[in-house]
Amino acid sequence: MPFSLVDIVFGISCVFFFQTKIIQIGLWALPPRLFFEFHHESWLCPAAIVFFTMQKATITAIGAHVPERIADNKYFESIIETNDEWIRSRTGIQERRIAREDEFTSDLCVGAARDLAATYHKDLEDVDFILVATVSPDQPMPSVACQIQYKLGLKHAGALDLAAACAGFAYGLVVAQGLIAAGTHKKILVFGAETLSKITDYEDRTSCVLFGDGAGVVLVEPGEGDGFMGCVTGAEGSGGQDLYLTSQNTTINGETVIANNKIHQNGRRVFKWAVTTMPVYIRDIAKRSGWSLDQVDWLVPHSANMRILEAISDNLDFPLDKFLESIVWFGNTSSATIPLALHQGVKAGKLKKGDKVILMGFGGGLAYAGLALRWAF
Numbered sequence: 001m002p003f004s005l006v007d008i009v010f011g012i013s014c015v016f017f018f019q020t021k022i023i024q025i026g027l028w029a030l031p032p033r034l035f036f037e038f039h040h041e042s043w044l045c046p047a048a049i050v051f052f053t054m055q056k057a058t059i060t061a062i063g064a065h066v067p068e069r070i071a072d073n074k075y076f077e078s079i080i081e082t083n084d085e086w087i088r089s090r091t092g093i094q095e096r097r098i099a100r101e102d103e104f105t106s107d108l109c110v111g112a113a114r115d116l117a118a119t120y121h122k123d124l125e126d127v128d129f130i131l132v133a134t135v136s137p138d139q140p141m142p143s144v145a146c147q148i149q150y151k152l153g154l155k156h157a158g159a160l161d162l163a164a165a166c167a168g169f170a171y172g173l174v175v176a177q178g179l180i181a182a183g184t185h186k187k188i189l190v191f192g193a194e195t196l197s198k199i200t201d202y203e204d205r206t207s208c209v210l211f212g213d214g215a216g217v218v219l220v221e222p223g224e225g226d227g228f229m230g231c232v233t234g235a236e237g238s239g240g241q242d243l244y245l246t247s248q249n250t251t252i253n254g255e256t257v258i259a260n261n262k263i264h265q266n267g268r269r270v271f272k273w274a275v276t277t278m279p280v281y282i283r284d285i286a287k288r289s290g291w292s293l294d295q296v297d298w299l300v301p302h303s304a305n306m307r308i309l310e311a312i313s314d315n316l317d318f319p320l321d322k323f324l325e326s327i328v329w330f331g332n333t334s335s336a337t338i339p340l341a342l343h344q345g346v347k348a349g350k351l352k353k354g355d356k357v358i359l360m361g362f363g364g365g366l367a368y369a370g371l372a373l374r375w376a377f
C-alpha cells in the first residue's frame with residue numbers, strides 16, 4: 001500500500017508526539033487508514049499503541065544512608081523480656097540502626113541523596129521532583145520532601161510526601177513512572193526513609209524488636225529498553241486496625257485502638273495476609289510484564305520478617321538465594337526496606353545491568369504495591 005502525503009504528515013506528528021524510538025519506527029510504517037480500521041474493529045490496537053508508546057521510566061542511580069548507632073538483639077535483652085535466639089529465629093533480624101535524638105528522616109534522606117550523587121557522579125541540581133515515602137516524617141508539615149528540597153538546594157523540584165507505609169517505596173516508583181510517562185518530569189528522586197525508632201513503643205516486645213531506621217533513594221529518569229514493566233497497586237482498608245500508628249482519631253474502622261501515637265500491629269494477622277496474598281500479586285506482576293517466574297533474577301519483597309520471605313519462596317517455588325533483603329542487618333525499616341535491599345544487592349555485586357527484578361511492598365493500610373523492572377546499570 002503506497003504512502004500518501006497524509007500518511008507521512010500523520011507519521012511525523014506521531015513521532016513528535018510519542019517519543020519512544022521503537023514506536024517511531026512502528027508508526028512510520030503505519031498508514032493512518034490502517035490505524036483507524038484497526039481502531040474501528042477492536043480496542044486492542046489503540047490500547048497496545050498507548051502501552052508501547054508510553055515513555056519508559058528507569059532507575060539510573062541508587063544511594064542509602066543509615067544512622068551510625070547499632071542496636072543488636074542483646075540490647076533488647078536489657079530493656080524487655082526477650083532473647084537473641086527468639087528474635088533471630090522468629091524474624092531473622094540480627095541488628096538494626098537507631099537514629100540520634102536530633103537525627104530525623106530528612107537527615108537520613110539527605111545522606112542517601114549525597115551517597116547517590118557521589119557514587120554515580122550525578123548532578124542533582126536539575127532534579128524536578130522529590131517523592132518521599134515515609135510514615136515517620138520529621139513532622140507532618142512541612143513535608144520531608146520540602147525539607148530535602150531546602151537542604152539540598154533543589155531549586156526546580158516539586159516536593160511530595162507519600163504515606164503508604166511499607167508499600168510506600170513501590171508506590172513512589174509507580175507514581176514516578178506516571179510522571180515520566182506523562183512527559184511532565186524527567187529527573188525524579190524517590191526515597192523510602194524512616195526513623196521508626198521515634199514512633200516505636202519500646203514497652204511492646206512484640207513489635208519493638210522489629211523496627212529500625214534508614215533511608216534509600218533512587219533516581220528515576222526516562223529510559224529505553226531497561227526500565228519499568230508491569231505493576232499492581234491495591235489496598236485492603238478493612239485490615240486498617242491490624243497495623244497502625246494513631247494521630248488524631250482513636251478509632252479505626254469503628255474499633256478503639258491504642259492511641260499513644262506509636263506503631264502497633266497484630267503480627268499474626270499481618271503475617272498471614274502477607275504470606276497468602278503477596279505470592280498472588282507477584283505472579284500477577286510477572287504475567288503483566290510478559291515474564292515467567294523462572295526468568296526473574298531477583299525478588300525483592302518488603303523485608304518485614306525473614307520467615308515471610310521464606311514462605312513466599314516456598315509458595316512460589318522461587319529460590320530464597322534469589323531474594324534481596326535488608327531485614328538481617330537493618331530490621332524492618334518500613335518504606336526503606338526495598339531500596340536498602342536493592343542498595344545492598346548492588347554493593348554485593350549481585351544486581352547487574354539487565355537483570356529482571358520484581359519488587360513487592362506491603363504493610364499498614366493494609367496497602368500493597370509492586371512492580372517489575374529491568375535493572376539498568
Ligand code: UT7
Nearest residue numbers: 081082083086090166205206209267268270271304305363
Ligand atoms: O512491616 C509491615 C508488615 N509487618 C509484618 O509483615 C509483620 C508480620 N508479623 C510478624 O513478623 C510476626 O508475627 C512477629 C515477628 C511480629 C511475631 O512472630 P510470631 O511468630 O507471629 O509470634 P507470635 O506473635 O505468635 O508470638 C509467639 C510467642 C508468644 O508467646 P506465647 O503466647 O506463645 O506464650 C509471644 O508472647 O512469642 C512471644 N513473643 C516474644 N517472646 C520473646 C512475642 N514477642 C516476643 C519477643 N521475645 N520479643
